[in-house]
Amino acid sequence: EDIVMISKLAKENDFKFWFNNETNLSLQIVAPLHFNIAIILSSLTNLNLIFMNFFELFDNKIYLRFEYDNIISDEQKLKLCELLNSNLSGFNLKKIKKPIIKKDELKLDLNYSKMYAKLGLNTKDQQGLMAYLMNVFNELELVLCAAKIQTIRQRTRNIFIFQKNEKLEHSEQKLVNLLISE
Numbered sequence: 001e002d003i004v005m006i007s008k009l010a011k012e013n014d015f016k017f018w019f020n021n022e023t024n025l026s027l028q029i030v031a032p033l034h035f036n037i038a039i040i041l042s043s044l045t046n047l048n049l050i051f052m053n054f055f056e057l058f059d060n061k062i063y064l065r066f067e068y069d070n071i072i073s074d075e076q077k078l079k080l081c082e083l084l085n086s087n088l089s090g091f092n093l094k095k096i097k098k099p100i101i102k103k104d105e106l107k108l109d110l111n112y113s114k115m116y117a118k119l120g121l122n123t124k125d126q127q128g129l130m131a132y133l134m135n136v137f138n139e140l141e142l143v144l145c146a147a148k149i150q151t152i153r154q155r156t157r158n159i160f161i162f163q164k165n166e167k168l169e170h171s172e173q174k175l176v177n178l179l180i181s182e
Helices: 002-012 037-043 074-085 129-139 166-170 172-179
Strands: 016-020 026-032 049-056 061-068 106-109 116-124 144-152 155-163
Touching: 002 016, 002 026, 002 061, 016 074, 037 061, 037 074, 037 129, 049 129, 106 172, 129 155, 129 172, 166 172
Parallel strands: none
Antiparallel strands: 016 026, 026 061, 049 061, 049 144, 106 116, 116 155, 144 155
C-alpha cells in the first residue's frame, strides 16, 4: 500500500514531502536523485535521528524517510515546511562537526557485488553524524543507491549501498580518511 502511494507521488511530483508529528517526527520525501540530504539533516541536528531509509526509485528520483525520537513544536514545523517548500534554495549548509568514528567501526567493501559497494558503520550515536556522512558523500559525488540507518541504545548501525564507479574506486582512501577520526 505504501509502495503504491510513494510510486504514485514520485510519478506525479518532482519533489514532495509529508510528515507526521503525533508520537514522534516522521518525515518522508520524494526528491530528485541529486537532492542534498545533508541540508535537511543539518537543519534537524538538534533532534535525535533513530531511523532513516533511502531508496532509489525511477526517473532519477529517490525516496527518503527519517524517523526522529522527538516531537517538534509548531514553530519548528513551520520552519521545516518553509525550508522544504523553498526547495532548499538560499540555505547555506552550516559547518558540521566531525563525529568520532574509529577505524574498526567502519567497513568499506568495494566488492560487495558487481554493481554496488557497501559501507557499514557501527558507532556511538552522535549529534550531526548523518548530516556529516551525507555531506561527505555529496562532496565526493558518490551515488548512494540505498541506506538503512538504525539507532538502538546510543549505537547507530548504518548500511550504505553505493553505485560502484570510478569516482568511488578512486576516492576510497579519501572517503575513509574523511570519516575516521582515530
